[in-house]
Amino acid sequence: MRLREHKGLQQLSTLTNSVKSFLGPVKSYKFIFDQSTNESTLTCSSFHLLESLDLTSSVGQLLNETVQAHQKRYKTGTTTLLLLAGCWSSSVLECLQQGIPTSLIATLLIEGLNSCIEQVQHLLVPLENVSITRGCVAERSFATGHIHCVSLCEHTSKCEYHCEDQDSKNKTVSKCNNSFLNSKGPGGLHQPSGTHFKIQSNLKKKLTHSRHFYVSERTFCQDFSQKTEADSSSSHTLENVARSLSHGSQNVMNLVKSAFYHFVENANETSVTKSHIHVSRLYTCCLPGLSEEYCNASFGFTTLVPPENAAVSNYLKGKSLQVLLLDGSLTESYRHMGFNCSTNLKIVSDPFSVKSKREESWVSGTFSKIIQANVNLILLKGDICPILMNQCIHRNILTVSHVPQNVLEAFSESTRAIPVTYLTQLSQCCIGSGAFVSICTKGSTVIEVGQRIAININARKMNLITVILSSRIGSKMHIIEDQFWSSAYRIHHALQEKKVFHGGGAVEVLCLAHLRKLEEECIQKESPTEAAMFPTMSSWMVNASIHYKAYIFKCLAKGWYKYLSILFCNIGEYTSELEAMTFIQKELQNISCSSSPSQYILREYNKKILLIDSYTKGGVEPVYDNVTPKIEAWRRALHLVLAVLQTDVEIITVSSA
Numbered sequence: 001m002r003l004r005e006h007k008g009l010q011q012l013s014t015l016t017n018s019v020k021s022f023l024g025p026v027k028s029y030k031f032i033f034d035q036s037t038n039e040s041t042l043t044c045s046s047f048h049l050l051e052s053l054d055l056t057s058s059v060g061q062l063l064n065e066t067v068q069a070h071q072k073r074y075k076t077g078t079t080t081l082l083l084l085a086g087c088w089s090s091s092v093l094e095c096l097q098q099g100i101p102t103s104l105i106a107t108l109l110i111e112g113l114n115s116c117i118e119q120v121q122h123l124l125v126p127l128e129n130v131s132i133t134r135g136c137v138a139e140r141s142f143a144t145g146h147i148h149c150v151s152l153c154e155h156t157s158k159c160e161y162h163c164e165d166q167d168s169k170n171k172t173v174s175k176c177n178n179s180f181l182n183s184k185g186p187g188g189l190h191q192p193s194g195t196h197f198k199i200q201s202n203l204k205k206k207l208t209h210s211r212h213f214y215v216s217e218r219t220f221c222q223d224f225s226q227k228t229e230a231d232s233s234s235s236h237t238l239e240n241v242a243r244s245l246s247h248g249s250q251n252v253m254n255l256v257k258s259a260f261y262h263f264v265e266n267a268n269e270t271s272v273t274k275s276h277i278h279v280s281r282l283y284t285c286c287l288p289g290l291s292e293e294y295c296n297a298s299f300g301f302t303t304l305v306p307p308e309n310a311a312v313s314n315y316l317k318g319k320s321l322q323v324l325l326l327d328g329s330l331t332e333s334y335r336h337m338g339f340n341c342s343t344n345l346k347i348v349s350d351p352f353s354v355k356s357k358r359e360e361s362w363v364s365g366t367f368s369k370i371i372q373a374n375v376n377l378i379l380l381k382g383d384i385c386p387i388l389m390n391q392c393i394h395r396n397i398l399t400v401s402h403v404p405q406n407v408l409e410a411f412s413e414s415t416r417a418i419p420v421t422y423l424t425q426l427s428q429c430c431i432g433s434g435a436f437v438s439i440c441t442k443g444s445t446v447i448e449v450g451q452r453i454a455i456n457i458n459a460r461k462m463n464l465i466t467v468i469l470s471s472r473i474g475s476k477m478h479i480i481e482d483q484f485w486s487s488a489y490r491i492h493h494a495l496q497e498k499k500v501f502h503g504g505g506a507v508e509v510l511c512l513a514h515l516r517k518l519e520e521e522c523i524q525k526e527s528p529t530e531a532a533m534f535p536t537m538s539s540w541m542v543n544a545s546i547h548y549k550a551y552i553f554k555c556l557a558k559g560w561y562k563y564l565s566i567l568f569c570n571i572g573e574y575t576s577e578l579e580a581m582t583f584i585q586k587e588l589q590n591i592s593c594s595s596s597p598s599q600y601i602l603r604e605y606n607k608k609i610l611l612i613d614s615y616t617k618g619g620v621e622p623v624y625d626n627v628t629p630k631i632e633a634w635r636r637a638l639h640l641v642l643a644v645l646q647t648d649v650e651i652i653t654v655s656s657a
Contacts, residue, residue, distance in 0.1 A: 006096060008644040008651075009089045011059045016086025018053075019046040022079045023563075024570030025248025029479075042475030045482045046079040047071045059644055066640045074629040075489035083566060084637035087559035092645055094555050100548045102649050106642050108552040113638055115518065116511040117631055122598035123502045123510060125624065127494055130272045132238045132264050238264075238272050238491075244624040245490040245500070252483040256491060259297040259465045272495060279492045280406050281463050284484060287449050287470035288477045294442065294470040300458030301407050302440060302466040303400060308390075310446075310453035312398045313437045321376040321398075323432035323459075325408050325419040329382030330399075332362040363388050369423045370397065377435055377457070379403045379411060398437060400457070410464035411435070411457075435459045493626040501630060503623035505567050506601050508560050509584070513591040515557035522550035 021028035027044040032052040034041070043049055047067060055064050063085070071078050088109075095105045238257065246253035263276050285302045287294055305313070328334055366388060370378070378384075378392070378399045392399050408419055417432025440447045440454040447454040456466070469484060471477040494500050501507050561584065568580035587605060594600035606622065 006093060006645075006648045008059045008648040009093050009641070011057060012063065012089040012641065012644050013086045013093075015053075015055075015060065015063060016082045016089075019049060019079055019082045020566050021570070022046050022049075023083055024567050026570050026572040027248070040475075042473075042479065043482075044479055046082050048478070048482065050082075058647065062640060062643060062647075066636050070629075070633060070636055074493065074626075074632065076486045076493075076626065077629040077633040080563075080630065081633040081637045081640075083563055084559060084634060085640050087562040088556070088638060088641045089644065090562075091555035091559045092641055094558070095548075095552055098548075098551060100552065102645060104548060105552060106645070108549055109556055109638060109642070112515060112518070112553050112556045113634060116514055117634070119514045119598075120501065120507040120510055123507050123601065124627065125500050125502060125622075127236055127241065127498045127500060129235045130238055130241055130495065131235060132261070132272055240621060241494060241500075241624070242487075242491055244503070244622050245494060245626075246487060247490075247503075247623075249483040249487055252480060253487045255295060255297055255467055255469075255484060256487045259467050259488070260491065262297060262299060262465050263463070274495045274498075277492055277495050278463065279488055281410055281465060282488060283404065283407055283464060283466045284481055285454070285466050285468050286477055286481060287447070287454070287468060288474045289449055289472060290447070290470040291472055292470055294447065295468055297465055297467045298456065299464070300456045300462060300466060301403075301411070301464060302454060302456045302468060303403075304449055304452035305400060305455055307451065307453060308393050309398055309400070310439060310455060312393055312396050313439055313455045315396050316376055316398060317438050318436070319376070320433060321435040321437065322374060323411060323415045323417045323435045324370070324373060324375040324378045324426070324430070325412055325417045325432070326378065326380035326382075326421070326423075327405075327408065327419040328380065328421045330366065330378075330380055330384040330388055330401075330423075331382075332359045332385065334382065359385075359387070363391070366423055367391050369426060371395070373426055373428075373431060375431060377437065379408060379457075381405065381408060407464060410462055411459060414459040414462040414464075490626055493629055494624070497627055499627055500624040501627055502602070502606060503625040504606065505564050506606060507625070507630070508564050508567075509587060509591070509605060510597055510601055512557050512560040512564065512584070513588055513597050515553050515560070516588060516592070519550045519553045519557065522546075522553065 018030075021030070022044055029042050029044050030049065032041045032043060032049065033039075034052070041048075041052065043052075050064055050067055053060070055061060063082075066085075067078050067081060070081055092105060092109075096102075238260065242253050242257045242260075243250065259282055260272070260277055263278060263281075264272055283301065285304070287304075363385060366385075370392065376397060378397065380399070380401050381403055382401065384399055384401045389399050411417060411432065412419055415432025415434050418430040420426055420430055435457060436459065437455060437457050440456050454468075467484065469477065469480050471480055561581070564584050565577040565580040568574050568583060569577055574580040574583065587608075590604070591597045591600050
């Protein structure tokens with residue numbers, strides 16, 4: 001087959017080159033210009049970059065579907081998937097150039113990858129017991145403002161963030177005084193006294209890119225245990241696990257830690273397990289246009305509402321509210337997805353007056369049912385009729401539309417409300433109670449964004465944390481949100497699996513060394529067990545597999561080689577891929593001289609690699625990677641390459657015929 005006819009593999013390699021700058025902690029941002037709207041978007045996310053590209057080709061669609069499936073499942077590792085797909089597509093093209101059969105390429109590539117996956121199990125770090133240090137001095141996150149989300153009721157939560165300049169006062173204190181958790185009354189949970197999280201403020205801002213993209217130089221709390229590779233088997237804390245998984249987003253990771261602290265506080269535990277961390281109970285409220293001082297995490301549901309609803313919230317503050325949850329819309333035309341219209345009806349005309357009367361009749365009947373239900377708060381997943389909303393406002397009934405499904409579930413658990421699709425299904429047993437609402441303020445100023453006001457809705461025993469994200473730049477707002485969810489899911493996967501990989505390219509270097517070893521073994525001698533490995537192949541195919549095996553493993557290793565050179569360049573220590581490749585080559589030589597490659601990587605290699613997290617540069621905190629998301633990214637990348645290869649072969653075969 002002629003190499004130039006494999007356009008799919010060439011397109012795949014070209015597409016994936018666009019995300020090279022997104023790998024590692026020191027990312028380069030890209031502007032995406034939309035010619036239809038003449039608007040630009042700033043991003044450093046591979047997933048959102050692909051969403052913005054016009055992927056109309058078959059290869060582009062395969063790539064997009066693979067990335068979307070991985071992102072939907074793991075929320076991390078898409079850049080690794082894309083880069084390896086590009087690197088391995090180039091490797092497959094090299095194999096085709098040597099005339100190697102496609103079936104043999106696919107078989108041996110899968111065999112080599114499976115062998116690498118077995119080998120990297122030696123670099124696992126167990127996380128059986130992740131503790132949380134009460135009262136430990138944590139690092140300062142974005143927000144050091146003073147934000148109140150307070151319901152004037154003894155059962156509602158009160159979160160205050162006090163931050164003072166350390167030059168004027170040698171102390172900065174963050175108080176999380178939750179009167180609801182401190183109470184032992186009905187529905188209250190006991191909160192041990194003295195559980196406060198202090199925030200350290202002796203930070204110096206260092207500009208990168210512009211004044212809007214700065215990093216911080218910080219000192220760590222004195223009692224924090226600096227971990228090295230030698231004591232990786234000892235117990236871990238949530239603080240060092242989060243720092244090791246931050247991957248250059250330490251400020252965002254601090255927000256994630258703050259949110260997870262609330263989950264552990266609610267459970268009144270000193271250790272963190274997968275049962276405590278509920279990513280599905282996290283919600284982000286974005287405040288574009290405000291400074292990053294507003295970023296914080298608090299109990300309840302924080303959202304933006306029009307001023308009219310804010311006035312209703314102010315009237316209802318401090319009162320226990322009756323809650324109605326709607327898993328649909330409050331509009332006259334709303335029908336559920338399974339609704340089938342009658343087929344034997346034909347609308348001759350529908351004048352505006354007739355339609356208006358029908359809507360007025362529906363609004364009147366719906367509003368009567370709401371009044372009869374005696375509710376103060378309506379949370380609905382869909383839209384609400386503006387006329388109906390205005391009538392609810394006049395009766396001091398707070399309505400909040402477009403509420404996510406996980407928020408509705410949290411309110412259903414805490415208020416005992418049963419979500420309904422239509423008001424015709426409403427009965428007294430479906431109405432919940434015990435919700436409270438308050439207006440969010442910073443100092444004495446109400447938080448307002450674009451003529452919309454931030455309110456907080458909470459309830460007893462609510463297992464929902466809202467993380468407020470803010471930025472004066474709209475495009476950076478999206479970047480912060482992407483980084484937050486990636487960081488949250490990295491901790492989530494680590495606690496779910498109770499294990500992590502050593503990061504900083506450690507597993508990839510071990511894979512590269514292992515493939516080099518397999519390549520040398522294939523060159524030195526022919527394995528007598530090859531025939532048993534391929535029982536269904538002809539003798540010619542068995543001989544061909546023995547002959548080409550070393551070369552295919554070499555091409556697979558080239559993919560890792562290219563990936564590692566990009567990673568080390570993006571760490572910031574190497575100015576070119578040539579310097580990075582020189583370092584990789586030296587490490588491979590050291591590993592080949594070692595009796596145990598995995599032990600060399602644990603003891604020597606990790607000491608040479610600078611910390612991926614640029615915020616803790618100069619420390620000895622290890623870098624970790626998730627296990628399953630990384631391995632699945634490898635597998636999906638290779639399967640994508642092989643799928644494109646198979647498509648190319650079929651197209652070439654049909655064209656030749």
